[in-house]
Amino acid sequence: MKKRTLSLTIAALTLCLTAGFATACDEDPHEHIWDGGTVTKEATCTEKGEKTYNCEDCGEIRTEKIDALGHDWGAGVEVSAPTYTHDGEALATCSRCGETQTVVIEKLSYTADAVVKSGESIQAAVDSAQTGDIIEVEAGTYAEQLMLDKSVTIIGKGEVVIAGPADYADLVAVEKLATDSKGYIALVAVTDGASVIVENVKISADPAKASAVSQITHYNYFVGVAAIDASVTLNSVTVKGITFEDHLMGMQNGIALYAAAEGENRTVTVRYSTFESFNKAAAVIRAGISMFVFEDNTVTGMGEQGLIAQNGIQIHCAASIARNVIQQLVYAPATANGYEHGSYAMLVYTADEGAVTVSDNAVKACDNGVYVNVPGSTELTGNTYTDMYEGGVNEEVAEA
Secondary structure, three states, rough: OHHHHHHHHHHHHHHHHHOOOOOHHHHOOOOOOEEEEEEEEEEOOOOOEEEEEOOOOOOOOOEEEEOOOOOOOOOOOOEEEOOOOOEEEEEEEOOOOEEEEEEEOOOOOOOOOOOEOOOOHHHHHHHHHOOOEEEEEEEEEEOOEEEEOOOOOOEEEEEEEEEOOHHHHHHEEEEEOOOOOHHHEEEEEEEEOOOOEEOEEEEEEEHHHHHHHHHHHHOOEEEEEEEEOEEEEEEEEEEEEEEEOOOOOOOOOOOOEEOOOOOOOOOOOOOOOEOOOOOOEEEEOOOOOOOEEEEEOOOEEEEEEEEOOEEEEEOOEEEEEOOOOEEEEOOOHHHHHHHHOOOOOEEEEEOOOEEEEEEEEEEEEEEEEEEEEEOEEEEEEOEEEEOOOOOOOOEOOOOO
C-alpha cells in the first residue's frame, strides 16, 4: 500500500509540471518593465563597460555590456620626415586616454626626368637638366666630381658611389667666400644659390689621392659635400674617406660636410645619413646658413687616437639637432700637448638666443659631449652620454 501511494504522488506532481498548471504550481508570469538603466562601469578605449537595468514591477536586475570605445588617434604629429627612399614616422595620441602610438608615413613617390646608367656621367645629366628635374642614378661607382649650380634632385637606385676623378689633381676648387680663409674642394659642391637634394648615395674619397695633391692639403678645404651660398638636403647619404694619409697633426681640414653663405635663406638638412673616416669634423655649418637640420644620423670618429682632435658637429647658425648617434671621438696623444682629450661631439657657437635645440641625441665614447659658447642660445633636452672620458664634460655652457 505505501509503494502505490508514493507512485501516485510522483505521477500527480509530474502531471502538474508538464501540464502547466500555473495556478497551482507557479506564480503568475508577467512582462518586465525596465527602467532607463544606469551605467555601472564606464567603457574605455580598450575595455567594455556595463549598464544595469531594474524592473519597476518586481525589482529584477539585468545587465548588458557597453562596447569598448576604441582609440581616437587623430592625424598625429610628424617626428621624422619621409623621403624618396625612407619612410617617416608620426606620433599619434589618443584624445580619450592619452595613449600614444607610432605611425608610419610612407616614403615620397617620384617620377624621374632622367636616368643615369653605370658608366655614364651624373654631371652630364645635371648639365642637361632643367631646374627642378629629378635624376635617378643606377648602381655603380662614378669617378667624377659633381658641381651642382642648379636646383635638381639626385636619387641613387641601388648602391651608388661618387668617388671623385681618377686623378685628384683634376678636382676643381670653389672660390672662397669673404668670411672664409680658403676655397673649397669637394667631391660634391652645391653653389650659386641652387637648392639640391641628394639621396641614397655614397660619397667616398680616396685618402691616398687626397694626400698627394697640395691644393687639397694646404690651399683649400677638402670636403665631401660643400654648400657654398646654396642650399642642400642630404637623405640617406654616406660620406667617408675625407681624410689624409699624412699631415694630420694640427690640420683643420678634412670635413665631411661644410656649408657657408652670404645670401639669404640658405638651408642645410641632413637625415638618415652616415659620416665616418673624416679628418677634422663631420660637419661645419657657418653663420651665414639660415637653418641647419640634422636628424636621425650617425657620426663615427676614428676612436681613440693621437693624431688629431676630431669633433662631430660645429654649428654657427640656427639649428635643430635631434635623435643622432655621435661616437668614437677621443684624442689621446702619447705625449701631452695641452689639447689631449679635447674632442667634442658638438660645438655650438650660435649667438642668437634660443636659436638651437639639441635633443634626444646619444653620445657615446667621446672625450666631451656638447659645448655651448653663448649662454641662452641652446636648449639641451633628453641627450644621453655613455662610456665618456671620465675627465670630460657631458654638457658645458660658457659663462656669460
